[in-house]
């Protein structure tokens with residue numbers, strides 16, 4: 001069954017790979033499946049045809065036969081559950097890897113998104129400069145504890161898993177702020193993720209659409 005995902009016709013990041021289709025592309029590449037991409041403009045995302053796939057009119061979505069999914073976390077977990085390579089066979093190790101997917105999305109990504117929003121959406125408010133250090137420090141609290149947990153390990157839970165794929169994807173959004181580099185083992189961890197051939201293919205595929 002052909003996998004079809006949706007992505008921005010032109011990502012606002014100009015090809016940095018920060019939109020959430022990249023994590024889905026990466027997961028599909030890790031498990032070695034072919035896929036097709038339907039590109040959408042911002043207005044097309046709000047049309048009934050796309051709202052039928054994604055209730056909030058966003059990307060990414062995932063279609064495979066009769067199955068339609070939205071939410072990058074649910075999509076990555078579905079791919080990991082139905083294909084070898086992203087979740088361990090051992091039940092406890094598998095549960096721990098899934099826990100890291102949730103940790104990335106529910107505990108680490110929110111303060112990083114808050115920082116992005118503080119800069120992009122609130123940067124012109126009179127109170128923006130006063131609030132920014134508070135937002136940055138909330139990110140640092142998470143980074144400090146994540147860095148301590150990772151230590152000098154390559155990955156969060158033994159072998160590379162969907163948990164690392166999601167955590168690296170989330171941390172990539174932090175690089176431009178300079179905060180990622182304050183935590184050398186996390187910066188190396190992200191670079192290790194980016195060096196994976198599957199990530200390279202996913203990145204190149206989105207770049208081919210968004211660059212220029």
Ligand code: GTB
Pocket residue numbers: 011012013014018019020021042045057058059060070071072073
């Ligand atoms: N929780 C959902 C998920 O994980 O799938 C969030 C999906 C989401 O936020 N999608 C965004 C979207 O469709 C694109 S990824 N936005 C259009 C809209 O809501 O109308 C978010 C994103 C956008 C741009 C950048 N960037 O330019 O750096 C990074 C991330």
